[in-house]
Amino acid sequence: MKILVADNDKLKLTLGGIIVGLLSGLVVSAFRWSIAKLLVVFQGVYTAARSNYLIVVSLVILLAAVGIFISILLKSEPNISGSGIPQVEAQLSGEMKLNWWPILWKKFVGGIMGIGPGLFLGREGPSIQLGAAVGQGFSEMTHENGAFQRVLIASGAAGGLAAAFNAPIAGAMFILEEVYHNFSPLVWVTALASAVSSNMVALYVFGLRPVLDVPYKFSMPVKYYWHLLLLGIVLGLLGRLYQVVLLSMPKIYSKTRIPRNLQGIVPLILIIPVGMLYPMFIGGGNGIIINLPKLGIGLTMLVGLFVLRFVFSMISYGSGLPGGIFLPILNLGAIIGAIYAVFMHDLGFLPLAFESNLIIFAMAGYFACIGKAPFTAIILVTEMVGSLKHLMPLAVISLIAYLVVDLLNGAPIYESLKERLNIDNSFLNKASKFNDRLEISVFEGSPIEGKYIRDIPFPKDILIIAIYRGESQIIPRGDTVIKAGDRLVTMVNASKRAKIKRILEELIN
Template identity: 30%
Template structure:
């Protein structure tokens, strides 16, 4: 807990430095605090160039961050979150400390010179690198190391966006991929610490100034539901387009990698010249869209332009996040949708801004498939409880449709394209590639669901297993009972405690004979006992038993071979 607090404070310090770097480089390259707030204007110190300076800014920025990333930390390229997810899933939470420094400079240079990316990916990677470094210094266990990495991510999100709850759920939902009391407590401490210091540094205001949200008519929920489905399609489309552009850049470029951002910056400069609203993160444009400040045609142009500019920034080797672009795309989509339904149903549709806000969360949920984070961060941005119901509806539908359309999210797709499966074995690992059927043990004698707990306790104590399978009166498998649950039940008052095995039986997540051991380990490690039944593929009947010991024997066999 003490280390989590320190990591939260460190992530906030990193956030302060990072935001200062972005502001400094933005003023240096554009002459404005945020060029997106005055698109099309010239550089105050280069008036003879007029708006054409945007052709040179990405090139100069690329000449600076290209060699920096290529020489010192290539993992700082791109949007950062996938690298943190990979470090937690397959590298024991180990992240090089130099990533924090290189990511800060590279991302600030990318955004300041016109790169159309967000700052959440960099600050997650920066905070996570700080957490990993502290974990190595303190010589913590691997589990604690992963937790400190998540604390760094939570603290970074909380400080950067003044959204402490979103920081917690971002870390749990995307970085750790699981929820536990210990993880929740640690990430909350880190997020609160970062949030308190961040509010002292940046003020107690949300990073976006969004309009009030109101639902004026029950029929609007149907419109929000349709918007959630559309947002899912757009979110998945953004993910695919992002990597299609990256593939195109890889195919075109044949020169040294350190020069790629500078040469590619010419193409990005052309996009910024045509659509200067794409310069940097673009929060002023997003806010104006939520206020209904643009016509439908221009909103759709902004939507497509953001997809192109963000994808091109990442494709040429830029460093920055995709969370803010997802919000931008959602805001323009929702505003265009809101104007359209308002013209069709003027007495029912309600305010345009409501659709823009809901679509922001729904597009992010469709792209990242992180529904809890999407709901919480939009709630923290608006501070209005009335947003919850329509937001939850749209985000739930967006997440479901996204899952039907794509196996991967915008984060995991990057890793899978590199041949990395977060649920599979790490490359070169001695355990994980084997099939469960090849390493499982014989199935222990099952317990009838009708026997009492005292008899079950006796049989569990003789079995040598911390859990046993359970069958009903017809001999059909119904689940597993653990020694822990039986001991807890026997310690309760007789009047309220369960009396039969059937009352404590729970079916664990299915593990099948043809499943890889790496995938089955996730179920085994989260199981209440020391093992789980292995089911056949056709009928779902238990045919073997996977325990921690059998998994370790598989590792020993692999090393001996």
């Protein structure tokens, strides 16, 4: 009977995931389409402003007004600030309660108005939060709560990323690797169902062409793989620099004495001269990535482009405007790959024909080390470029870059951003009338591996109701031995879930 219930739960959540995915696909596709169209309009206006001071004055007034409008949205709902991924992580871990409807429409409107003028922000973070809000809204309408609600929120987030990048597998993987940090069957099946259905909507709207259709001529021979080691080290060092600078931006902005919700006016005004000088280089950066091999620009220009993109990405995201860092990170990685390829070509160590290859590889490596999510990086770039030929070099460079940042004590960027959220968790001190499900995975080398349950100092406020070992379900007893790979299913008071999760993670890991 227990297996039947579990199967019914999976089927119910899978169907729910499909519906959430379809809804997320519609919302995110509209969001993505609006940003792309608005960016084209602003690029034309910036170009026209070069010879018309009246347009420049009008732009200053317009974008200042946009900044004030977004500041009103931020003041009324601070949780639409930034990418939204840290907020989703905090929500799924039980540390934060969010109201889905205000976040849905305010993030949608604020994201379009903040990203559309050409700021160096990505659509993917907001897309993940929009999808999560859709999942939460659906779960509340269907009266789901606890674990089922969280799974639907996570599936919506996966659908949001899938629709933003036409990358359904990466959407599901990101939720598992970056948010949940384990492969719970309830989560991955529902997330995959949502991601696939959401991607179907995006494919219908935007077509089958890969988001980053980077042209390349040849697969990289093994004799040049030593370049992957060097480039991986460079990416790791620059990735750690990215983490440090990004996390210090709120402190830098505080020195301006501009109220936090009004700081978005700064990048919105600064984008005007940038857009007038380099209209082709503004925005999230996917157009730059696609055209980078065709530009034929020299090393100095590439370095200048990297500095411009790096500095203004920090200014854009650090202001707190609704917008992400996902795509800007990939863009910076692509530019680093191009710089390395041109530099090594000038030294006579690498044919320039492999520039496109290194652009593709460096995107994965840079995201892998900054987000510390190498599997997501590999799959994401594979899906975005539409080719499976790069899996081995993608894995090599992602691993090297990841290890470099790890040696430099770099933490996952979204986890670090989550820790800096101003979270009101006063609700955690109030006992709930509901119990909630909490799953914890036992990894290889865990301190409790090989121990009897009765000998493990579990918190008194939990009840272990099941142990999943592969596809088998074990009813726990005092003499049950814990093994690596087990998933412990516990019941806790809903208000204490986040606190007990931290205690169990410290105990088990």
